[in-house]
Amino acid sequence: MPSVLTQTKENFESGRRSPVREERLEALTQRIGRALFRRLRSTAPSFWRLEKVEDSFMKLMMRDEDLRFRMLQFVDVFPALGGTRSVSRHLEEYLSSEEMGSGAGHGPLGRIARHFGRDLPGVRNITAATAQLAITRMGNHFIAGHTPEEVAVRIRSMEARGFHFTLDLLGEFVASEAQADEFARRYREMIEKFEDLLGPLPDALADQPHLQAPPRVNLSIKLSSLTSKFDPMDPEGTSAAVRERLRPLVRAAREHGAFINVDMEKYEFRETTLRIMLDLLDEEEFRGFPHFGTVAQAYLWDAEESLRWLLGELAARKQPMTIRLVKGAYWDSEQIWARQKDWPVPVITDKRLTDAMFERCTRILMEAAPLVRTAIASHNVRSVARALALRKMLSHPPEAFEVQMLYGMAGPIKDAVLRSGVPVRIYTPCGELLPGMSYLVRRILENTSNESFLRQRFSEGAAEEKLLASPHEPGPEDFEI
Amino acid sequence: MSIAAPVHTEKVPPFRNEPFADFSRREEREAFKRALADIHARFPIEAPLLIGGKRVETAEKIDSVSPSDTSLLCGRSASAGEAETDKAVAAARRAFDDWSHTPAEERAGLLLRAAALMRKRSHLFAALEVYEAAKPWREADADVAEAIDFLEFYAREALRLSGRKRLQPYILGEHNDLSYHPLGVAAVIGPWNFPLAIPVGMSSAALVTGNTVILKPAEQTPLVTWLYARILEEAGVPAGVFNFLPGRGEVCGARLVRHPDVQAIVFTGSKEVGLLIQREALAAQQDGLPFVKKVVTEMGGKNALIVDSSADIDAAVPDAIYSAYGFAGQKCSALSRLILLDDIYDVCLKRFQEAAESLRIGPAEDPGTQLPPVIDDEAAAKVNKYIGLGRESARTIYVGDVGSLAEKGHFVPPAIFEVDSSKHRLAQEEIFGPVVAVLRARDFDDALRIANSTPYALTGGVHSRTVSHLERARLDFQCGNLYLNRTITGAIVARQPFGGYRLSGIGAKAGGPDYLKQFMVARAVSENRMRHGSAPLEEHATETWEEF
Structure with missing residues (x-):
């Protein structure tokens, strides 16, 4: 745990004590949760209707760990392959390696054949074309478009239904200054021109008076895309290099009325990322800039400590900020990295404890209003219901709250939350499939994971009571809430 | 003569690698x-x-x-x-x-x-x-x-x-x-x-x-x-x-x-x-x-990394950069030949070049330094000699500039040269500095042929997501340590036993x-334990020979 957190913890002004009683909060959470479930009972999100061929592939991957691994590896290489022949050859290799030992028909291809009710030669012929189609469609499902123009079309229709957006530009890993320049250029172009592409604000949004304050164009950026020298070993140098490219973006955002959210990446980068942001806000020119946001990742063991530290830093500066609370997107990678290095695993590996941490952080965030705007980013009805319950009981200022969800996921939940009168912002990725592949693989990992709320709800039909259960059950390994 | 404290074999815990320091922690x-x-x-x-x-x-x-x-x-x-x-x-x-x-x-x-x-x-x-x-x-x-x-x-x-x-x-x-x-x-x-x-x-x-x-x-x-x-x-x-x-x-x-x-x-x-x-x-x-x-x-080594078109360039480029320039190319395992397949050559070379251009040269004690100086005058002179050779006889892709640092220490610029033959001296001789020879291969077989064309066989690498290419490399890439889809330096004791053959x-x-x-x-000892028909009946030894 970075000592920076403990050292500055005393800065945190935690004077306010909440009057909310736990039992009432839990009862209200359950009530709101059941209401949300009633709203979404009728429809499953398109992704989980399991009709299309890609959905069928997903279903197979959930049943078969070995196949899931092989298919994810194949999905990973897919956009680099040119032409059907190459796709076909690679798929064959990915699915047939080590098949000899397992006996004809029992290898991965055999299992696919059985799943689709075909014989082995038959499945060989159809698999490449099917996989190609499935992956392209999955890409289109999770990535809103290749170009800003394409994405603008999708966003216009989202806005017409009452949703807000934040744009995420997919791109190459930044290994050079030229690539960092290119990212900065694309970010800047979005800040300056994207509103023109969108046209006038639709009525559905104009009707939400409390959301007129934050800008319409909302950009989520990764600081590691702004320098080839992002190295947590050298936070000073990294901060200087990143701010060099960040300053013009924030100036443009100020001028054009856009919002900039600094996304979180891997754990190793967190402290440096927060530091860069605060360094920038300490510069005279940017002091108090209101349209700035960042992310707290609840799946980290030190999530609460880090969040309290950040809130303390913001309070000391009277710096307003929107904080998006997520569980975190690098759960699998963080565990592998840590184990390879024999470092402590920074992420909570118990799903229930992660959910509990999310709810603790929700409350800490919401108690920091109005200086801090809270964005609850989760597809988990229980997590969202808890935040909505707190919002009511804390008399939380409505303009300081929103829910965020990912493009292409949890459609009915988005609708249900929106219809309950809460603003919903959709995290919308834009870019080509090749650089977007790591994003796509993370989404597939998430959707097919045993722990996925969406999988449990829409694919496995888990009971509402189970899905709404409080994660704060006392248990031997539990922590106090 | 005796040392005070012998270890008790049964009390020695299993081997575990020493973790690196986590410098992201303050x-x-x-x-x-x-x-x-x-x-x-x-x-x-x-x-x-x-x-x-x-x-x-x-x-x-x-x-x-x-x-x-x-x-x-x-x-x-x-x-x-x-x-x-x-x-x-x-x-x-x-x-x-x-x-x-x-x-x-x-x-x-x-x-x-x-x-x-x-x-x-x-x-x-x-x-x-x-x-x-x-x-x-x-x-x-x-x-x-x-x-x-x-x-x-x-x-x-x-x-x-x-x-x-x-x-x-x-x-x-x-x-x-x-x-x-x-x-x-x-x-x-x-x-x-x-x-x-x-x-x-x-x-x-x-x-x-x-x-x-x-x-x-x-x-x-x-x-x-x-x-x-x-x-x-x-x-x-x-x-x-x-x-x-x-x-x-x-x-x-x-x-x-x-x-x-x-x-x-x-x-x-x-x-x-x-x-x-x-x-x-x-x-x-x-x-x-x-x-x-x-x-x-x-x-030494003249270590090659092959990148084919199924590779993840986002990973291949940083891995190549680190392998080539990590310690200014002064590891025996360092990358000094980059072999790119024809269908990915231009894209990959451009990314590699831009990444090399972005390296921060500086003193080793500065945590922001990505390319430190070489060890001494002689090493610097050798590197500069090969850069001169490259300028004369190869296509210069990039030679950096160390500016005034050259007066302070043994700083040399990072360099990339394109050579059209695996026989070129830049593709044959160990330079032990931040100089990379780039070679174009027609196909994967050609890439392996180029990779194997030096008298050295220390480390080598392949960035590819084509299963059959990785398998070919396992069979035919002549090197003591082969690295697939990763950097080609940084062997870890027990996990990657290190060493080459040939020269x-x-x-x-x-x-x-x-x-x-x-x-x-x-030493083998054979003892006859039979005495006039009497032999000990303990012929099932408790200790057996563990052979690797």
């Missing part, structure tokens, strides 16, 4: 900065000779300056002449009898204590490497971790190989066993590029198997290696068992190689010196020596299961 960074200040405050460090347990000064000294700032004198070492060299060999020879009869448990105990002491001071050791060898923080930290790994690993290996192993099949009335015994006096000649890990690995392997050792550190980095000698002293190495002998290669190194009482020569360094040692060792043979000198040499060296892999056997001879 307290780790601050601890390291304190270590840098601490070691800096101790400059100049004086490193004497250590002969027969006594520190010995010499009139001649060898200055050790920082490659990042040649005005910074890190310290001075003594410089052994022929007389001191002979004394060291004599001391080692005197100590051999007792040491070779010391139980393996005690010898292993010495290594484990040394590992614990080194772990306690790992930042201080690494900090000295930052100044003396111009190793960037992570590289220096990794070198110390590897040194600790060698001590821990070889201690366990020595225990595994110790004792008499009953041989199968068991025959009534006949007892057959095999055991390993040390060679004698071992001369260990270390390199400057891993100034701790490699001397520690080579010498601890010799020590733990019962040999006595004379360790000659590289002239450029005697101080780091001296810290290791200090650790061994503290851990209780008996007088004469370990002797530390800094000096000029052509004086004390040459004398050690030819000395009639030196039975094993263990060397890591350049191909030229390695081959010279082979010849000299053989020449010494003519003087009626009662044994054949055992020579173990780890030499990259002769000997078993360091940090692997065969390494210690090089320092020993095996």
Whole structure:
């Protein structure tokens, strides 16, 4: 745990004590949760209707760990392959390696054949074309478009239904200054021109008076895309290099009325990322800039400590900020990295404890209003219901709250939350499939994971009571809430 | 002679690699900065000779300056002449009898204590490497971790190989066993590029198997290696068992190689010196020596990374950059040839070039430095000579600019040249600097042909997500360490036993299961236990032979 957190913890002004009683909060959470479930009972999100061929592939991957691994590896290489022949050859290799030992028909291809009710030669012929189609469609499902123009079309229709957006530009890993320049250029172009592409604000949004304050164009950026020298070993140098490219973006955002959210990446980068942001806000020119946001990742063991530290830093500066609370997107990678290095695993590996941490952080965030705007980013009805319950009981200022969800996921939940009168912002990725592949693989990992709320709800039909259960059950390994 | 604390074999926990420092943690960074200040405050460090347990000064000294700032004198070492060299060999020879009869448990105990002491001071050791060898923080930290790994690993290996192993099949009335015994006096000649890990690995392997050792550190980095000698002293190495002998290669190194009482020569360094040692060792043979000198040499490489069109360029480019420029190309495992398949050539080369252009050149102590200076004047001159050759005879893709840094230290620019033949000198000769030759391959077979076209076979790599290409590489890529879809440097003890063949060296892999056997001879004993028809009925031995 970075000592920076403990050292500055005393800065945190935690004077306010909440009057909310736990039992009432839990009862209200359950009530709101059941209401949300009633709203979404009728429809499953398109992704989980399991009709299309890609959905069928997903279903197979959930049943078969070995196949899931092989298919994810194949999905990973897919956009680099040119032409059907190459796709076909690679798929064959990915699915047939080590098949000899397992006996004809029992290898991965055999299992696919059985799943689709075909014989082995038959499945060989159809698999490449099917996989190609499935992956392209999955890409289109999770990535809103290749170009800003394409994405603008999708966003216009989202806005017409009452949703807000934040744009995420997919791109190459930044290994050079030229690539960092290119990212900065694309970010800047979005800040300056994207509103023109969108046209006038639709009525559905104009009707939400409390959301007129934050800008319409909302950009989520990764600081590691702004320098080839992002190295947590050298936070000073990294901060200087990143701010060099960040300053013009924030100036443009100020001028054009856009919002900039600094996304979180891997754990190793967190402290440096927060530091860069605060360094920038300490510069005279940017002091108090209101349209700035960042992310707290609840799946980290030190999530609460880090969040309290950040809130303390913001309070000391009277710096307003929107904080998006997520569980975190690098759960699998963080565990592998840590184990390879024999470092402590920074992420909570118990799903229930992660959910509990999310709810603790929700409350800490919401108690920091109005200086801090809270964005609850989760597809988990229980997590969202808890935040909505707190919002009511804390008399939380409505303009300081929103829910965020990912493009292409949890459609009915988005609708249900929106219809309950809460603003919903959709995290919308834009870019080509090749650089977007790591994003796509993370989404597939998430959707097919045993722990996925969406999988449990829409694919496995888990009971509402189970899905709404409080994660704060006392248990031997539990922590106090 | 005996050391106080032998280890109990059953109490030694399984081997585990020493974790690297996590410099994303503030307290780790601050601890390291304190270590840098601490070691800096101790400059100049004086490193004497250590002969027969006594520190010995010499009139001649060898200055050790920082490659990042040649005005910074890190310290001075003594410089052994022929007389001191002979004394060291004599001391080692005197100590051999007792040491070779010391139980393996005690010898292993010495290594484990040394590992614990080194772990306690790992930042201080690494900090000295930052100044003396111009190793960037992570590289220096990794070198110390590897040194600790060698001590821990070889201690366990020595225990595994110790004792008499009953041989199968068991025959009534006949007892057959095999055991390993040390060679004698071992001369260990270390390199400057891993100034701790490699001397520690080579010498601890010799020590733990019962040999006595004379360790000659590289002239450029005697101080780091001296810290290791200090650790061994503290851990209780008996007088004469370990002797530390800094000096000029052509004086004390040459004398050690030819000395009639030196039975094993263990060397890591350049191909030229390695081959010279082979010849000299053989020449010494003519003087009626009662044994054949055992020579173990780890030499250079001309290591290639192949990238095909199924590769993840986002991973391949940073991996190639780090492998080529990580320690200014001064690892024997460093990438010096980048082989790109035709259909990805332009895209990949452009990304690689832009990434190289973005490297931050600077002193090793600056945590933002990505490309540190090379070790000395001679190394810088060699690199610049090859850059000149590249400009004349190859297509220059990129040659960086070190600006005014050149006046401060041994800074050289990163360089990339495109060559059209695998025969080109830039694609054949080891430069040991930040210079990469890029070659175009028609297809994967062609790429392998190019990769295998040098006399070296040390490391190699493939970035590909085509299963059949990876399989081909496993079969046909001629190199001691093949890395698939990762960097081609940074071997970890036990996980990636390290070493090459062809002109990259002769000997078993360091940090692997065969390494210690090089320092020993095996003896088989067969005893007839039958006396006029009576034989013991204990013919099911409890101990079986664990063979790798």
